[in-house]
Amino acid sequence: MTPEPDILVVGGGLGGVAAALAACRAGRSVVMTEETDWIGGQLTAQAVPPDEHPWVEQFGTTAAYRRLRESIRAYYRQWYPMRSEAIALTALNPGAGRVSKLCHEPRVAVAVLEAMLAADRAAGRLTVLTEHRPVSAEADGDTVRAVTVEDLRDGGRRTFTARYVIDATETGELLELAGVEHATGAEARSEYGEPHAPHIADPLNQQGMTVCFALSHHEGENHTIDRPRMYDFWRSYRPAFWPGPLLGFLAPDPRTLEPVSRTFVPNPAGDPLAVSADQSADAGDKELFGFRRVLARGLHRPGAFDSDITLVNWPLNDYWLKPLVGAGERAAAEAVAEARQLSLSVLYWLQTEAPREDGGTGFPGLRLRPDVTGTADGLAKSPYVREARRIKAVTTVTEHDVSIDLVGPYGSTRHRDSVGVGNYRIDLHPSTGGDNYIDVGSVPFEIPLGALVPRRVRNLLPAGKNIGTTHITNGCYRLHPVEWNIGEAAGALAAHCLGEGVEPHQVQAEEKGFEAFAAVLDRAGVQRHWPDVRGY
Template identity: 50%
Template sequence: MNFLQTDILIVGGGVGGCACAIAACEAGLNVIVTEETDWLGGQFTAQATPPDEHGWIERFGSTKSYRLFRENVRKYYRENYELTEEALNNPVLNPGNGWVSPLCAEPKVFLQVIEGILGKYTASSQLTILKECIALEAENEGDYVNSVTIQNVKTGENTKITAKYFVDATELGDLLPITKTEFVTGSESRNDTGEPSAKNEADPHNCQAFSVCFALSYHPDEDWTIEKPEKYDFWKDFIPQITPAWSGKLLSLTGLNPRTLEPVHYKFMPNNEPNKAFAGLWTYRRIIHKDNFKRGIYFSDITLVNYPQIDYMLGDLCNASGEERARMIKEAKQQSLSFIYYLQTEKGLKGLKLRPDVVGTEDGLIKYPYIRESRRIRAEFTIKEQHISAQARFPEKTAQKFQDSVGLGYYRIDLHPSTGGDNYVDVESLPFQIPLGALIPKRVENLLPVCKNIGTTHITNGCYRVHPIEWNVGESIGNLLAFCLSEELTPRQVRNDSEHFQVFQSILMKSGIETEWPENLNLEEGDPHIHAM
C-alpha cells in the first residue's frame, strides 16, 4: 500500500476533472488526478466525441478558459498540419467541418492540448496524475471523507490518498457509493418532481443508453470489410423494445426524428455529403474534412460514429457490478462492430475503414464508452424541467434565474432511448444557469461532483451533460475549493451566506466565468443543433 496526501483529490480525468484541476492549480493548490484510462479528457478524448455546443459558443455562454482551450486546438492544427490557405486563415477553423459543433477535431489533438495545459503544473509537482486507476474504497468520519484508496488496474497496486477535499469526476459517479454520499439513479416519478416529461413511477434502472463509438474513413476502391462479429445475427435483427415504438430494426439507415418521433431516413454518403448543417450522418461528427488540408494529405474524410444505431439499451451501467459492466460493454462493442459490418455488407460500403489509429486502441473502438447518464447526488437544490423548459417558462427567453449561479449552459433537453423502455425525450429548453446548490450534496461536506453526477433529474440531465457545461462545473468547483480553503469555509457556507457568495461569485467573474445571460437573446441564433448523439 502506498500513501499520498494532497489538498484536492480528483477521481476521474474527464472534462470536468481536467477543468477542476486547472482551476485549482491556477489558484495555487496541490492536486492529484486519477484516471481510469490512459487518456485524460473524457468526452473529448477517451470517448472521442466532438463537443455538443450552442450557436453562441464562439462569443459567450461558456467560460473564458473553455474558449481558450478551443482556440488552442485550432492553433495546434495551424502549427502542426498542412492546411489549405483558406483553412489556415479561417479564424473559426473547424478541422472536420462537422455540423454538431464549430470545432470538430481528432481526439488525439484534444488530448495534446489538455496535456499541454496541465503540463506546467505536473512539471512543478503541483499536480500529480495517476492514470489507469480506479477508486476501490473510502474512509469516512461523520459527514466528511478522510481518504480514498485507488488501484492501478494493470499492476493491482493500491494507493491510499488523504485530502482536504474530494471531487467525483468519474463518468458514472463511482465515488458516490463508496463515500456513502447520497445519490439517485434512473428516472424520478412525476409525483416526486412535478416534471411534465417524467414518468408516473420512479425507476432507478431507467438510464439513457450508452454508446461505444468509433472512427471511420472511406476508400471506395479498397475492401476493409471486418470479420463478421460474433453477435451479428442477433444485432442485425434487433428491434428496440421501447415506447413509442422504434421505426423497425435498429441496424438500419431509417430511424426516428427525436423531436417528432416520426420516421426519418438518415443520409449517409461518405466523402460526398454537402458541407452544411443537417447534410447527413457522415458530416454530423466528421473530425477531418480532407478539403481543409493540402492535396494528398488525406485521401478520405474521417468521421466519428455516434449514431442511434449504436445506442446500447439492454443494461444499466450505473447499478451494475464490475462483472456486469464488463459484460454490457462487451455486448455494446459487438453492437458497434455489427453496425460497421452491416454498412460494409448490407449497404455495399466495403471501403469503410475502421480507424484504431484515431481512437488509440487496437480494436478501433473507443477507450471508454460514451456515457450519457450517471449516478446523481442528492443535492441542496435539484434542477427540474420546469426551471428550464421553454414551454414552462413561456414567454421568457431564459430559464429561471438562480441567485447562486456559477456558470451558464444551453442545450435542448435531449434523452436518448433508455434502459427502461423509453423512446427519445426531446424538449426545447432555454439558456440556463448552473446553480451552486446543484453542486453541493445534502449532507457530505468535502466531496463535490463535476461530471454528469450533479443535482439534476433524469430529465434535466439531458441538457446539463454536454462538454462546455461539464467544463464550467469543473472550473467553478476548482475555484470554489480554493476559496473555501483560503477562507476556512465549507462549500455549503459559501452558498448559504450571501456575503460569502457574492465575494466568491466576483472571483468567478474575474476569472472569466459568466454567470448571467445577456439581455435580448436571439434564441434562433443560439439554437443547438438537432440533438446530442
Template identity: 50%
Template structure:
C-alpha cells in the same frame, strides 16, 4: 487491500474527464496542489477516451463558455495550424472547423484534444503541483461522519494501490463512482412525477435503473476500391434482426427517429438529396481543409442512433451484468460497421461500403472502439438544490426564460436531449432556455468535503439531458475546483459559501475574475 503508497494534496480529483481536467486547472491556477486520477490511458473523457466531438450551443464562438474553455478551443485550432498543412482559406478563418461537422463548430480528433489538455496542464505537471495518475480507478474510500478522509485507487493492469488524502475530494468520474464508495447520498435513473413535478417525468413509480443509452464510438475513413471488412461479429445476426418497439425499422438500417417529433427519418451515409448525412454528422477531419495528400479520406466518428445501446444499464448492477452490457454494446457497434461494409443499401442499388476502414489509431485501442463508453447519465448527488424541468423548459406556457439563480456559478445551453433509455423509452427532446448552473446543485446534502465535478450534480433524469454537454461539464468542473480552493482559503465549507451572502458575493467575484460567465444576455431558447 493495503495501499503500497500514500500521496497528499489540497485537492484529490477522481476522474480525468473534461470536468476533472477543468477542476484541476482552476484549482492549480488558484495556487493549490492537485492529485488527478483517470481510469483510462487518456485524460479528457467524452472528448478523448469516449470519442465524442464537442456538442455546443449556437453562440459558443461569441459567449457562453468559460475563459479556460475558450482557451482550449483556441489551442485546438492553433494545434492544427502549427502541425498540419491547413489550406490558406482555413488559416484565415477565425472559426476554423477541422472536421466541418454538422454537430460541432470545432469538431476535431480525440488525439488533438488530448495533446491540448496536456499542454494546458504542463506547467503544473512539470512543477510538481499536479500529480497525474492514469489507469487508476477508485477501489475504496475512508469516511468518518460527514467527512471523506481518504480514497484508495488501484491500477487496472498492475493492481498497485495508492492511498490519496486531501482537504477536498472531487468526483469527476463518468458514472459518479466515488459517491457509493464514500457513502454520499445520490439518485440514479428516472424519477417519478410525484417526486419532481416534472411534466415529462414518469407517471408511475420511479425507475432507478431506467437510464439513457450509452454508446461505444469508433472512427472510420473511406478508401474507395479497397476492402477493409472486419471479421463478422459474434452477435451480428442478433443485431441485424433486432428492432425496438419504438423504432421505425431494424437497428441496423438507415432509419431512425427525429428526436423532437418522433417522426421516422431516413439517413444516408454520404451526401444524398433530401437525406441527412451521417458521414458529416460527427466528422473530425474534412480532408478538403488540408493540402492535397495530407489525408487519404475524411475521418468521422460513429456515434449515431444505430449504435446507441439501451438493453441494460451499467450503473449499480452486478459486475457480471455490467460486463455483459459493455460486451453487448461493443458487439452492436462492430455489427453496425460490418453491416455498413457488407449489407447497407447504396444509392446505386448495390450493397455495402467495403472501403470503410476502422481507424484504431484515432481512438488508441486494439479493437478500434473508444477506450470508454460514451456515458450520458451518471449517478447524481442529492443536492441542496436540484434543477428540474420546470426551471429550464422552453415549453411551459408563460415562461420566457430559465429560472434565475442568485447563486449561479456558470451557464450552459442545450435542449433537454434524452436518448432512448434502458426502460425501452423513446427519445425525450424538449426545447430549453439558456440556463445557469446553481451553486446549490454542487453541494451534497450532508457530506462536507466532497464535490461533484461532472455529470453528477443535482439534476434530474430529465435536466441531466442538457447539463451533460462538453462546455457545461467543463464549467461545472471549473467551478468545483474554484469552490474547493475558496473554501480552503477561507476555512469554511461549501454550504457556508452558498448560504452566506458576503461569501457568495466574494466567491462569484472570484469566478468572474477567472473568466466564468454567470448570466446570459437576453437570447432565445434552443
C-alpha cells in the same frame, strides 16, 4: 511517493481537468486520477466531438474553455497542411462536421489538454495518475477521509487523504463508494412535478450509452472486419418503438419521433468550407458520414489525405438493453461488452449489407481507425456515458427551471448562486426503461452552486454529470462546455474553501460568503449569467 494533495480529483474527463486547473490556479496541490490512458473524457477517450450551443463563439462559456477551443484550432493551423483559406478562418471547424463548430480528432484534444496541464505538472502542483480507478472510500460521519485507487496496469493500490475530494468520474462512482446520498435513473413525476418524468420511479431507467468508433473510406479496398460474435442478434433486433431494424438507416427523428431515413455517403462532395454547423438552424444529423466528421481532406492541400474521417455516434449504435449503474459490476460489464458488439455489428453491416445510393450493398472500403481512437480494436477507449449517479443536492434543477414550454421563450430560473451558464435542448436518448427519445426545447440556463453541494457530506464535490439534476434535466446539463464549467467551479470552490477556512455549504447559503467566491469566478472569466438580449 506523491505527497498528500490538498485536493483529490477522481476522474480525468473534461470536468476533472477543469477542476484540476482551477485548483492549481489557486495555488493548491492536486492529484488527478483517470481510468484510461487519455485525459479528456467524452472529448477524447469517448470520441465525441463537442456538443455546444449556437453562441459558443461569442459568449456562454468560461475563459478556460475558450482557451481549450482556440488551442485546438491553433494546433491544426500549426501542424496540419491546411489550405490558406482554412488557416485564415477565425472560426475554423477542422473536421467540417455539422454537430459542432469545432469537430476535431480526439488525439488533438488530448495533446491540447496535456499542454494546458503542463506548467502545473512541472511546478509540482499537479500529479496525474492515468490508468487508475477508485476502488474504495472511507467516510467518517459527514466527511470523506480517504479514497483508495488501483493501478490497472499492475494492481497496486494507493490511498489518498485529501482535504477535499472531487468526483469527476463518468458514472459518479465515488458517490456510491463514499456513501453519499444520490439518485440514479428516472424520478417519479410526483417527486418534482416534471411533465416528462414517468409516473413510477425507476432507478434502472437510464439513457443508453454508445461505444463510438472512427472510420475512413477507401474506394476499391476491402477492410471488412470479421463477423462479430453477436451480429445475428443485432442484425435481427427491432425495438418496439423503432420503425424498422436497428441496423438500418430508418430511425426516429429525435424531436418528432417520426420515421426518417438517414443517408450515408462516404467522403461527400462539396467544399467543406461551405459547411455550416448550426443545429439551431439545421440539425444536420440526417447525413451520417458528415455529421461527426473530424477530418475533412478538402480543408488541406491536395493529396495530403486520401479520405475524410468520421466518428460513428448514431442512432444505430446507441445501446440501451442493460443499465450501466445500479445493477452491479457484472451487469455493467455485460452492458459494455454488448454495446461494443453492437458497434462492431454496425460496422460489419455497413461494410457488407448497407444499401448504397448506386443500388449496390455494402461499403467494404470503410476502414476502422484504431490510430484515431488510440486503441487496438478501433473502438473508443470507453463508452460515451450520458447519465450517471447524481448527488442529492441542496438545489435540484428540474424541468420547471429550463423547459421552454414551462418558462416561456424569455424565461428561466435565475439563480442567486449561479456559478456558470449553459444551453442545450433536453436531449434524452432511448433508455433502458424502454423510452424513445425525449427531446424538449430548453432555454439558456444557469448552474446553481446548490446543485454542486451535497445535502449532507461536507468535503466531496461533483464535477460532471453527477450534479443535482434530475433524469430529465441531465439531458441538457451533460454536454461538454457545461461539464467543463461544473468542474472549473468545483475546483475553484474547493480551493476557495481551503483558503478561507469555510465549507461549501456556507459559501452557498451565506450572501457575503457567496459574493466572495463569485468574485473569484469573475476574475477567472467564468460567465455566471446570460446577457439579456430581449428587444434586440
